[in-house]
Amino acid sequence: MIPIWIVIAYLFILLVLGGAASRLFRGTSQDYMLASHSIGPFLLLMSLFGTTMTAFALVGSTGEAYTEGVGVYGLLASSSGIIHSLCFFLIGLRVWGFARRYGYRTQIQFFRDRLESDKFGLLLFPILVGLVIPYLLIGVIASGSVISAVTEGAFTDSFAQYDYGIPPWLGSLVISIVVLIYVFFGGMRGTAWANAFQTMVFMVLGVVTFVIIANRLGESQPGYDAQASPGGPIAGAIHGMKSLSERVLNENPTKLKRDVDQQDRTQYEQEYERWEALAEYDFATRRLERKVLTSEQQTAAHAAFKPRMPGWERVAEALYARDHELIELSIPERNRARVLQDDRVLPDPMPDDREGLWQSELLRPSREAVEHQESSRPFLERVWVAIKSLWSPRPYTHTLSEFPRIENIAETRSLALFGPDGSNRIGHPNAPLDADDPDGERKWTRKRAAGIYRATHWAPEEPHGMDPWEFLTYMFIPFSVGMFPHLFQHWLTAKSANSFKLPVVAHPIFIMLTWVPCIMLGLWATSAMWEGRALIPPHFPPNAILGAMVQRLTGPVLTGFLTAGILAAIMSSLDSQFLCVGSIFTNDFVTHYARKDRFSDKQVVLMARLFVVGIVAVTYFFSLFEHRRVFVLGIWTFSGFASLFPLVFAAVYWRRLTKLGAYAGVLTTIGLWLWFFSESNYGSDTKYTVFGLQPVATMFVASAVAMVLVSLVTPPPSDATIAKFFPPKRK
Amino acid sequence: MRYVVWGLIVLLIIAHQDIWFWDDTTLVFGFMPITLLYHAGISVAAGFAWWLATIFCWPSPEQLDPAAYAEAHVAPNQVAGGGSVNVEQGGRA
Numbered sequence: 001m002i003p004i005w006i007v008i009a010y011l012f013i014l015l016v017l018g019g020a021a022s023r024l025f026r027g028t029s030q031d032y033m034l035a036s037h038s039i040g041p042f043l044l045l046m047s048l049f050g051t052t053m054t055a056f057a058l059v060g061s062t063g064e065a066y067t068e069g070v071g072v073y074g075l076l077a078s079s080s081g082i083i084h085s086l087c088f089f090l091i092g093l094r095v096w097g098f099a100r101r102y103g104y105r106t107q108i109q110f111f112r113d114r115l116e117s118d119k120f121g122l123l124l125f126p127i128l129v130g131l132v133i134p135y136l137l138i139g140v141i142a143s144g145s146v147i148s149a150v151t152e153g154a155f156t157d158s159f160a161q162y163d164y165g166i167p168p169w170l171g172s173l174v175i176s177i178v179v180l181i182y183v184f185f186g187g188m189r190g191t192a193w194a195n196a197f198q199t200m201v202f203m204v205l206g207v208v209t210f211v212i213i214a215n216r217l218g219e220s221q222p223g224y225d226a227q228a229s230p231g232g233p234i235a236g237a238i239h240g241m242k243s244l245s246e247r248v249l250n251e252n253p254t255k256l257k258r259d260v261d262q263q264d265r266t267q268y269e270q271e272y273e274r275w276e277a278l279a280e281y282d283f284a285t286r287r288l289e290r291k292v293l294t295s296e297q298q299t300a301a302h303a304a305f306k307p308r309m310p311g312w313e314r315v316a317e318a319l320y321a322r323d324h325e326l327i328e329l330s331i332p333e334r335n336r337a338r339v340l341q342d343d344r345v346l347p348d349p350m351p352d353d354r355e356g357l358w359q360s361e362l363l364r365p366s367r368e369a370v371e372h373q374e375s376s377r378p379f380l381e382r383v384w385v386a387i388k389s390l391w392s393p394r395p396y397t398h399t400l401s402e403f404p405r406i407e408n409i410a411e412t413r414s415l416a417l418f419g420p421d422g423s424n425r426i427g428h429p430n431a432p433l434d435a436d437d438p439d440g441e442r443k444w445t446r447k448r449a450a451g452i453y454r455a456t457h458w459a460p461e462e463p464h465g466m467d468p469w470e471f472l473t474y475m476f477i478p479f480s481v482g483m484f485p486h487l488f489q490h491w492l493t494a495k496s497a498n499s500f501k502l503p504v505v506a507h508p509i510f511i512m513l514t515w516v517p518c519i520m521l522g523l524w525a526t527s528a529m530w531e532g533r534a535l536i537p538p539h540f541p542p543n544a545i546l547g548a549m550v551q552r553l554t555g556p557v558l559t560g561f562l563t564a565g566i567l568a569a570i571m572s573s574l575d576s577q578f579l580c581v582g583s584i585f586t587n588d589f590v591t592h593y594a595r596k597d598r599f600s601d602k603q604v605v606l607m608a609r610l611f612v613v614g615i616v617a618v619t620y621f622f623s624l625f626e627h628r629r630v631f632v633l634g635i636w637t638f639s640g641f642a643s644l645f646p647l648v649f650a651a652v653y654w655r656r657l658t659k660l661g662a663y664a665g666v667l668t669t670i671g672l673w674l675w676f677f678s679e680s681n682y683g684s685d686t687k688y689t690v691f692g693l694q695p696v697a698t699m700f701v702a703s704a705v706a707m708v709l710v711s712l713v714t715p716p717p718s719d720a721t722i723a724k725f726f727p728p729k730r731k
Numbered sequence: 732m733r734y735v736v737w738g739l740i741v742l743l744i745i746a747h748q749d750i751w752f753w754d755d756t757t758l759v760f761g762f763m764p765i766t767l768l769y770h771a772g773i774s775v776a777a778g779f780a781w782w783l784a785t786i787f788c789w790p791s792p793e794q795l796d797p798a799a800y801a802e803a804h805v806a807p808n809q810v811a812g813g814g815s816v817n818v819e820q821g822g823r824a
Contacts, residue, residue: 070764074747078770081777082743089784097795241762249756256756256764472748497795501785505778512774519767723801727793 003150004166006560007567010201011178014194014571018182021190029604032187033105033583039192039493041502046196047490048503049510050572052084052481053199054139056634057514058206058566059146062549063542065522069255071466072522075474077515081508083478087645088504091482092491094652096500098725099492106580107488107648108588114651116721117659121588123666128485129584131640132577133619134633139574140172140623142543143567147171149547150563152445153429163445164428172623175567179574180616184609188493191575198568203514205565209550209558210517214240216553217528217535221247244524251527258466265372271460272365274319276338280327281318283337292321311456335363335398342459343410344403356396365462366401367687400459404684411446414453418444425449447544454539461538470689473697480641482648486573486580521549578619582612636673636683639696643669646704650711655726661711668706672699732787739780747773 030036039047054060064072095110104110107128108121144167151165159167182190211234218240245256253261284290293301298317305316321327329337332350335358339346351358364370374382385394418425425433427443434440444452481487494500525545528535530552536545550562586608591599599607647665650657676695680688690698716722749769757765793800 070766073767074749074770074773078773078777079747081774082740082747085777085781086740089781089788093790094795097790101796101798238760238762242758245758245762245764249758253756256758257752257754257766259754261756468748468750468753475744475747497790501789504785505782508774508777508781512771516767516771523764724798727791727797727800 001154002556003560003563004154006557007147007563010564010567011174014178014182014197017193017197018186018190021182021186021193024189025185025187027602027605029586029601029608030105031189032605032608033489033579033587035188035192035493037100037493038189038495039490039499040495041499043192043196044490044494044499045503045506045510046199047192047493047572047576048088048487049507050195050199050569051487051490051576052080052507052573053202053511053514053569054142054573058202058518058569059142059543059546061515061518062522062525062546063544065255065519066525066536066540066545067542068464068466069258070519070523071258071471073515073519075466075471076477077511077519078508079475080478080481081511083475084481084511085504085507087479087482088491088500088507091648091652092487093497093500095488095648096491096494096497102724105489105492106584106587107483107485108584109592111647111651111662114721114725115657115659115662116717117662120659120662121592123663125584125588127640127644127666127670129581131637132485132581133622134637136574136577136581136615136619137623138634139570139577140176140619141168143175143570143574144168144170144172144623145543146547146563146566146570147175149447149544150551150559152447156428160428161446163447169624172620175571175574176616176620179571179578180613183575183579183612188489188579191579192490192493194575195572198572201568202565202572203510205561206514206517209554209562209565210521211237212558213521213549213553214238214244216240217524217530217549218243220528220530222529241520244528245520247527247529248523252463254463254465255523255526258471260372260463260465264463268460268463272462274315275341275459276334277322277327278315278318279337279341280329280334281314281321282341283333284327284329287337287340288333292326293317297324297326331362332359338363338400338459339403341457342400342403342405343413343457344400344405347403351398353395356398358398361397364397364399365459366399368464369462370397370399410450410454410458413457414449415446417453418449451537451540455537458539467692469692470694473694476642476694476696476700477635477638478642479645479700480638483641483644485584486576489580489583490576518546521546525549578612578616581615582608585611585615633683636677639694639699640669640673642696643673643699643703646700646707650704650707652725654711655722656711656716657707658711658714658717660714661707661709664710665703665707669699669703672702732783736780736783736787739783743773743777743780746776 025031026036028036061072061077064076068075095104098104098110098114102113104113108124111124112118112121148162148165148168148171151171152163153165155164157164159165162168182194186193214237218237221240221243248255252264254264281292284292297320301316301320302313304320305312336346336350353359364373374385377385388394415426416422420426425444426446426449429442429445431443432438432440433443491500522545525536535552536548540548546562546566550559554562586604590607591604644666647662650665651662672695676688676690676699677683680695688695747770749766752766752769755765759765759768
């Protein structure tokens with residue numbers, strides 16, 4: 001229960017901060033939405049940094065480093081350090097100047113004025129809100145998941161289906177209400193204060209967690225030389241880091257670079273062959289109900305195998321059957337065996353060779369594996385295959401990854417296997433597995449059982465590198481910051497232009513301080529040992545890795561503090577987004593179309609507050625459904641915002657930008673976004689590229705080209721508008 | 732100097748595409764992957780480059796508030812009409 005009390009105390013502090021901010025509230029809508037332009041450099045830095053860094057900065061970065069390796073920092077963090085500051089400098093500073101002069105409170109007000117078009121606001125309004133909502137949902141859902149994960153086993157009898165912890169729906173509800181309260185009462189000032197506090201919390205706790213984990217985990221690695229340790233927390237941590245990083249170098253060198261290491265490739269191919277044997281053995285014995293091994297052969301198989309994971313007996317039998325060539329299956333049967341073992345959906349009807357090599361060639365694990373196989377052929381053979389394909393195109397090789405995996409199958413099957421109707425291993429994580437041995441192994445949580453099921457049934461994870469072109473074009477994504485409506489609103493809170501200097505300079509450094517420790521933890525998680533076993537088993541959900549490391553390697557107090565830190569990162573984005581959507585509804589919709597002086601300033605504040613309540617309620621409602629899709633949407637919403645960057649850049653720097661040019665740019669972005677999104681199977685194909693590049697690259701360039709071409713052939717903006725937004729040309 | 736600073740930013744964007752460390756697993760100081768150290772260096776260098784930008788490339792008051800500049804430097808009847816703006820050459824607000 002200690003982590004729960006720490007989180008409750010933390011949430012209480014936030015409410016106090018919101019209450020304190022509300023005491024300074026001046027009662028005007030200007031103050032509620034923009035804190036009366038009173039935010040100085042430090043608060044602006046903290047609120048901009050806290051808003052751009054979501055839970056992804058702590059939880060996601062560790063998980064991504066675990067999955068993709070060290071290149072993740074360059075892919076997502078160092079590029080953001082350069083581009084975010086570029087956006088603050090080139091866009092934020094200028095729009096702040098315009099907003100101070102012309103009283104804008106939202107992005108749409110600026111565009112309506114700059115483009116001399118009221119209807120442009122109607123086009124932009126649903127696009128901005130539509131792109132922000134999935135981003136909001138990610139925060140709300142993530143907060144519930146984090147709270148649920150760290151409170152496992154906190155209750156004795158309640159919430160058994162949530163591993164005796166707080167259910168995600170309840171965690172999300174509590175966080176939504178806390179954010180709502182301090183945004184409702186504190187407005188932008190409360191948001192900025194809370195952001196500053198929360199940003200400090202997650203940065204400090206990130207570093208503390210890193211040092212403690214490095215120390216403890218380093219000591220437990222095979223080959224750790226305790227005698228050579230210099231002692232002291234920092235020196236000890238460095239000594240531990242060496243043993244951890246060396247282990248990654250020896251066990252998973254691919255994670256330390258952006259290409260696949262041959263050692264990892266060879267190891268993977270061996271593991272995949274073992275898995276194929278298991279798939280075929282299971283198919284023959286369970287689906288076809290054949291007797292493959294005699295009881296003597298089974299005994300011999302067990303004797304020759306070193307037991308490790310649950311279900312090792314079947315692995316031993318499968319390998320024995322493979323080595324003695326005892327499994328007789330046709331190629332289509334062997335392909336079916338692989339698809340079923342990996343819990344994927346079998347095609348109906350089954351494909352024949354006209355639709356690819358299903359009947360006559362074995363499935364490969366992925367398209368990357370096919371390409372690797374092709375590239376390992378001798379050069380002349382590859383040339384010959386290429387020439388031959390000119391008059392006789394070769395049917396494509398089917399891959400395992402082209403068949404979708406059945407949703408929630410690991411949870412369902414693990415419950416059947418290890419639940420009360422199976423081996424009865426699932427239960428309260430503090431209860432002993434064996435009642436006669438109260439000090440022995442504990443019962444498994446449902447999450448752990450699902451993890452064990454995945455690790456023992458599914459195909460091994462294929463090592464993969466990064467494509468340099470993808471790496472290059474990922475750099476377009478941070479341009480989204482130039483068009484985020486909630487950041488736009490934060491820019492407008494600045495007290496003076498000079499307030500921007502500190503955020504512009506410190507933002508890249510803050511990114512480094514937050515991300516580097518998390519990346520290191522994710523790398524070590526790929527290879528570290530703990531109590532004689534792998535710390536993180538295969539197929540472990542990447543976003544749960546940081547939480548799992550903290551839970552296993554630190555005490556409940558630090559677990560509570562780190563949970564508060566993760567929630568801080570989530571809430572520091574959520575609050576700005578809620579306030580911003582409330583402001584957009586109030587300013588760009590209601591008051592914009594109402595008769596002048598229809599509403600008093602007090603009524604506008606009330607309206608903004610009610611819209612905030614409404615948007616929190618709607619977001620929470622949506623968060624109760626369809627979780628997976630929302631996370632997939634994350635990168636797509638960023639791509640959409642990034643592709644609108646040419647519009648805001650041109651609006652600030654290009655006199656010749658016209659209303660119709662802006663329409664062309666926005667419609668091109670949205671048209672391509674919808675097309676690519678549907679082509680990627682609504683985000684399910686996470687490897688989807690356009691011309692081998694990230695889709696955002698094509699959308700960004702196409703949007704800019706359409707905007708420029710149409711602007712050049714349509715009448716320029718009026719002289720009055722030019723004079724309003726641009727310094728006069730020198731003669 | 733303004734061009735030097737913007738050149739530095741462009742250089743950082745180019746240096747970010749470090750294909751030269753693509754396949755390098757060296758551990759600097761025995762624990763830090765060289766790619767990570769390099770990109771952490773890019774982040775620090777970005778902070779430095781942006782610091783230079785705040786000194787040498789900071790927008791002038793006329794760029795931050797063109798209308799105020801025009802009001803201060805143009806005859807009132809010309810601004811009020813919203814027509815073409817006649818500006819003193821090289822003037823600053």
